[in-house]
Amino acid sequence: MHQILIKYPVPSPLPSIRFIRSCSSPMSSKVYHDVEEKFSAPVLEAYAMTEASHQMTSSPLPPKGRKPGSVGKAASIDLVIMDDKGKKLNVGEVGEVCIKGENVTKGYLNNEDANKSSYTADGFFRTGDQGRLDKDGFLTLTGRLKELINKGGEKISPIEIDELVSQHPLVTEAVSFAIDDPMYGQEVGLAVVKKEGTELEVKDLKKWIKERISDYKVPKKV
Numbered sequence: 570m571h572q573i574l575i576k577y578p579v580p581s582p583l584p585s586i587r588f589i590r591s592c593s594s595p596m597s598s599k600v601y602h603d604v605e606e607k608f609s610a611p612v613l614e615a616y617a618m619t620e621a622s623h624q625m626t627s628s629p630l631p632p633k634g635r636k637p638g639s640v641g642k643a644a645s646i647d648l649v650i651m652d653d654k655g656k657k658l659n660v661g662e663v664g665e666v667c668i669k670g671e672n673v674t675k676g677y678l679n680n681e682d683a684n685k686s687s688y689t690a691d692g693f694f695r696t697g698d699q700g701r702l703d704k705d706g707f708l709t710l711t712g713r714l715k716e717l718i719n720k721g722g723e724k725i726s727p728i729e730i731d732e733l734v735s736q737h738p739l740v741t742e743a744v745s746f747a748i749d750d751p752m753y754g755q756e757v758g759l760a761v762v763k764k765e766g767t768e769l770e771v772k773d774l775k776k777w778i779k780e781r782i783s784d785y786k787v788p789k790k791v
Contacts, residue, residue, distance in 0.1 A: 571596065572742060575603050586610035588630060592617055595710045595728055597735045601637045616640035616708065620694060622672040626708050638732075639707040646670035647693075650702055655689040663701045663711055667693035699726070718746070721753040725786050733781055734761060739769045748790060759788035 571591060586608055591601075592615040605612050613635070616626040625648065628641035635641075649657050650664040658664045673694050676684045687695050699717070700710040712726035719725075727745040734743035742762040750756035763769045771791045779787045 571600055571604050575600065575607060576741075579607060583609065588613050590615060595638070595640065595732075597732045598637045599736050611635065614640045616710065618696060620674045620696075621646065621668060621670070622674075625668055625696075634705075636703075636705075636707050639703075639709045641708065642706045643668075643708070646672065648702075648708065649693065650700065651689065651693065651695075655691075655693075660704050661701055663699060665714060666696045666698045666700045666708065666710070668696060669693045716746075718757055719755050720750070720757065720785060723785055725757060730757065730759065730778075730782070730786060730788070734759065734774075734778065737769075737774065737777060739763050739767045740774075745788060750789070756789040757786060759791045761791065 571589075587610065589604060589608060589610050589612045591604075591612055596604075596612070596614055601612050601614075611631050613628045613630065615624060615628065617623045618625065624644055625646055626641040627644050628635045628639065647669040649667050650662060651657055651667045652664050667689060669692055677687070689695065697714050698710055699712045699714050700708050702708055710728065712728050716727055717724045718727060730745040731743050734740055734745070737743075740761050741764050743759065745757055745759045747755040748758035761769075761774070774791060775787060
């Protein structure tokens with residue numbers, strides 16, 4: 570929705586907007602800055618899910634600091650990053666986002682298998698999302714565990730590729746995903762929407778990506 574809003578003229582006169590909310594999926598830094606510039610209002614990214622009665626983290630209103638690409642700090646919950654064995658990870662380490670709090674569901678109705686796999690031994694709910702915390706407690710989401718592309722054992726986050734490609738000057742939208750591969754099991758696929766009235770060759774886009782990311786993450790098919 571934010572990408573669509575960027576494409577069209579703003580109302581005239583522009584109304585006074587206190588803030589713009591973004592939730593559900595991480596916003597690329599390019600879209601973040603474009604929205605703020607176009608509507609003269611701060612973007613507050615947030616992170617939520619039904620199992621947590623919705624909100625889990627949020628960026629604060631100015632003048633408190635915000636960090637583009639981050640979904641903010643924990644809001645009324647305990648939030649930690651854990652490895653696949655349920656061990657709490659250190660600042661900056663990537664793992665599964667796990668939460669605990671009064672607003673978090675105690676379980677799924679008539680689904681004991683889900684209940685066994687969704688909680689750690691000490692009662693944290695496994696969100697299935699991958700991310701990292703910085704020294705200030707800001708959470709950055711790096712992918713959905715089930716959506717990670719497994720290329721010969723190398724785990725690749727689609728979000729990282731989407732964020733990079735969306736910064737290409739001739740690209741308006743980008744989304745990456747796993748495609749089957751006989752050698753590696755999975756490879757990186759990429760779909761892009763180029764800016765109207767421009768020409769963009771696949772080989773040129775791949776070259777641009779390769780100059781900015783590890784070779785094994787470069788999309789095989791565009």
